[in-house]
Every structure is written in structure tokens, then in C-alpha cells.
Amino acid sequence: MAHEVPRDELPADAQAHPAVRPELYHFSFIQEGNLQVSQSRQEAAHSAEGLYVVDTSRPFDCLAFGGPPGGVGLEIPKALIPVPHDRIDRLLARPIPAREGVGALLTGFLTRLAADRSLRPSDGPRLGTVLIDLAAALLAQAVEADDALPPETHRHTLALRVQSFILRNLSDPELSPATIAAAHHISVGHLHRLFRARDTTVSAWIRQQRLDRVRRDLTDPSLLTVRIHELAARWGFAHPAAFSRAFRAAYGMPPSDYRHLALVSRAPGATPRRPVRTDTRPSAPPTAPVTS
Known part of the structure; x- marks a missing residue:
């Protein structure tokens, strides 16, 4: 072995x-x-x-x-x-x-x-x-x-x-099953079968990888001044509203709350408390960044 x-x-x-x-x-x-x-x-x-x-x-x-x-x-x-x-x-x-x-x-x-x-x-x-x-x-x-x-x-x-x-290529908002398949000279159907064999889909895997990286950035004190929707855009989320929904579904809270709790918990002697959401940015059309 x-x-x-x-x-x-x-x-x-x-x-x-x-x-x-x-x-x-x-x-x-x-x-x-x-x-x-x-x-x-x-x-x-x-x-x-x-x-x-x-x-x-x-x-x-x-x-x-x-x-x-x-x-x-x-x-x-x-x-x-x-x-x-x-x-x-x-x-x-x-x-x-x-x-x-x-x-x-x-x-x-x-x-x-x-x-x-x-x-x-x-x-x-x-x-x-x-x-x-x-x-x-x-x-x-x-x-x-x-x-x-x-x-x-x-x-x-x-x-x-x-x-x-x-x-x-996670940062590319145009990343899609079609572009991925073309880059590897295989059909889109072949690509979907590869991911189906791993109990997931192309879109779900891409979305999770992007979410993981945004989540990591939200806990980085050096990125505190970077707006959440800008962090999301860096990892290929083109629409803030779609990103917020995906993040809440994956982690059980809005990204602003997650950032607050993660950063407060780093402070010595701090007792993290879940904040009231204050995200007032206008919603964008609910278009998912990746489609399958």
C-alpha cells in the first residue's frame, strides 16, 4: 500500500x-x-x-x-x-x-x-x-x-x-460545465458523469470550493476592510444576493454574522454574540454563478 x-x-x-x-x-x-x-x-x-x-x-x-x-x-x-x-x-x-x-x-x-x-x-x-x-x-x-x-x-x-x-479558475465568474469540458476535450455529459461518480455535481462542487475560500477570507483580520461582496467576487460569485443565499444555506447564517463571530472570537477574553444583521446592500437578480 x-x-x-x-x-x-x-x-x-x-x-x-x-x-x-x-x-x-x-x-x-x-x-x-x-x-x-x-x-x-x-x-x-x-x-x-x-x-x-x-x-x-x-x-x-x-x-x-x-x-x-x-x-x-x-x-x-x-x-x-x-x-x-x-x-x-x-x-x-x-x-x-x-x-x-x-x-x-x-x-x-x-x-x-x-x-x-x-x-x-x-x-x-x-x-x-x-x-x-x-x-x-x-x-x-x-x-x-x-x-x-x-x-x-x-x-x-x-x-x-x-x-x-x-x-x-475559481475567480472566473464565467466558469461553467461547458468551459470546463471544452478545456479538457470531453463532452459536458462525460464531465457530469465524473462528478456523479463522486456523489456530487459540477456546480455543487464549484460552489462549495468558492464558499470555502470566501469563508476563510471572512476570518482573516487583514481583510476586515474588504467588503463581503468584494470577497465573494474575488472567488467568482458575480451576484451578491445569490452568494448570500448560498452562504446562509451552507453555514447557517449570513456572511456578515459569520465574519463578526469569527473575528470577535479571536479577541482575548471576548464572548462572541450573534449580531443583528445590518447588510442593507441592494439585492441583485437571483442568478446562480454556475449552472449545470
């Missing part, structure tokens, strides 16, 4: 000769420092934001230089990667693209997992499946063996690509 490997450091200018371990693929995403990695007569230098994979069943060497390196890693049993292993051999120790496409999805997911202290052991199987699918898709793409992947891996990877695209 895949597991997240904690941040780890090697002594600067020291050569490491890892012992041969069970048959795993070890992925390392370097966040700082530099490494020279070699395995199976293949060698490459890796720096910050670099990604590489090695086969732990064979000897490999790492040489750190320019300071101690650090990063996050992932180990997956080779048997769980449905890509011809002889093709993956060509990738060992070499740089794998990590700033775009599936590589960016995998490294972004790993980085978030390493920083999230709220995860529980029961989350392991679900997160492990996602990591395995991303790692397999990345390797298959790198060796042009996409046809070796099972359909479910393709679906998971596509869904993660779509979600990543949505998160990067």
Missing part, C-alpha cells in the same frame, strides 16, 4: 548507498537542496521542484550537494503499478516533469498530505488509491504506455485534472 514518507534530509556532500529493500517504487519530490541520483547506470542531478523515481529492490546512490536537501516522498509496491516495468526502468533516477500535467497533480497532492495534520489512519485506503492512480498515470504518460492503465485509473486521473483546473 502506498504511504506518505515524511520530510527527510541527507547530510550535505555525503554519499548514500541505500540497502536493497522490498520491490517498491520510491518517488521523491525535492523541495530544497540538490541531489545527484544514480541507478542502473543512469544518473541525473535534481534540484528544488524536481521529481524522480527509483526502484528500491536495486542499489541506488544519492549525493547531496550545496546544503541538506529536503522534500516529500511516496513508496508504492511495484505490483500495484500497471505499467510494463521494463519501460519504467528507463525513467529510474531521471527527472520526471513535476510542474505541469499529472506530475503537478501528484506533487501538489503529496505536498498537501505532508502538511495536513488532521488526517486519520482511516483516510489511508482512500488516499492511497488516489496516489497509486496518479503515480501510475504519471509513469504511463512518461513512457507512453497509457494503454496499459485500467479505465478506472484514467477516470480518477481525469477527475483530478478537472478539479485542479477548477481550483485554478
Whole structure:
């Protein structure tokens, strides 16, 4: 089973000769420092934001230089990667693209997992499946063996690509199922099926992501002078009235009350009390920002 490997450091200018371990693929995403990695007569230098994979069943060497390196890693049993292993051999120790496409999805997911202290052991199987699918898709793409992947891996990877695209474009009020589908060269129906398999809809998922970010901004003291409808607009809510209704439905109170309670509760010795709503801005036409 895949597991997240904690941040780890090697002594600067020291050569490491890892012992041969069970048959795993070890992925390392370097966040700082530099490494020279070699395995199976293949060698490459890796720096910050670099990604590489090695086969732990064979000897490999790492040489750190320019300071101690650090990063996050992932180990997956080779048997769980449905890509011809002889093709993956060509990738060992070499740089794998990590700033775009599936590589960016995998490294972004790993980085978030390493920083999230709220995860529980029961989350392991679900997160492990996602990591395995991303790692397999990345390797298959790198060796042009996409046809070796099972359909479910393709679906998971596509869904993660779509979600990543949505998160990067939440501020666009024109974001819609049609624009999302077009950006990924799939039909709108195919897009809806991806989200239906996750017990949600495209519109509901976008709306919740936007609400989560506005809610976070409402609790930020540095944004206290920014009007609520301006915060909402930053995250793609084009109509204040529609935003207010969606926020109240999600969190049980108007956004102005939520902001007040969140900020007052931060004051030492304060006893938060629910305020009387004073939002007197004119209502806009009740048009939802995203339609499905």
C-alpha cells in the first residue's frame, strides 16, 4: 500500500548507498537542496521542484550537494503499478516533469498530505488509491504506455485534472460545465458523469470550493476592510444576493454574522454574540454563478 514518507534530509556532500529493500517504487519530490541520483547506470542531478523515481529492490546512490536537501516522498509496491516495468526502468533516477500535467497533480497532492495534520489512519485506503492512480498515470504518460492503465485509473486521473483546473479558475465568474469540458476535450455529459461518480455535481462542487475560500477570507483580520461582496467576487460569485443565499444555506447564517463571530472570537477574553444583521446592500437578480 502506498504511504506518505515524511520530510527527510541527507547530510550535505555525503554519499548514500541505500540497502536493497522490498520491490517498491520510491518517488521523491525535492523541495530544497540538490541531489545527484544514480541507478542502473543512469544518473541525473535534481534540484528544488524536481521529481524522480527509483526502484528500491536495486542499489541506488544519492549525493547531496550545496546544503541538506529536503522534500516529500511516496513508496508504492511495484505490483500495484500497471505499467510494463521494463519501460519504467528507463525513467529510474531521471527527472520526471513535476510542474505541469499529472506530475503537478501528484506533487501538489503529496505536498498537501505532508502538511495536513488532521488526517486519520482511516483516510489511508482512500488516499492511497488516489496516489497509486496518479503515480501510475504519471509513469504511463512518461513512457507512453497509457494503454496499459485500467479505465478506472484514467477516470480518477481525469477527475483530478478537472478539479485542479477548477481550483485554478475559481475567480472566473464565467466558469461553467461547458468551459470546463471544452478545456479538457470531453463532452459536458462525460464531465457530469465524473462528478456523479463522486456523489456530487459540477456546480455543487464549484460552489462549495468558492464558499470555502470566501469563508476563510471572512476570518482573516487583514481583510476586515474588504467588503463581503468584494470577497465573494474575488472567488467568482458575480451576484451578491445569490452568494448570500448560498452562504446562509451552507453555514447557517449570513456572511456578515459569520465574519463578526469569527473575528470577535479571536479577541482575548471576548464572548462572541450573534449580531443583528445590518447588510442593507441592494439585492441583485437571483442568478446562480454556475449552472449545470
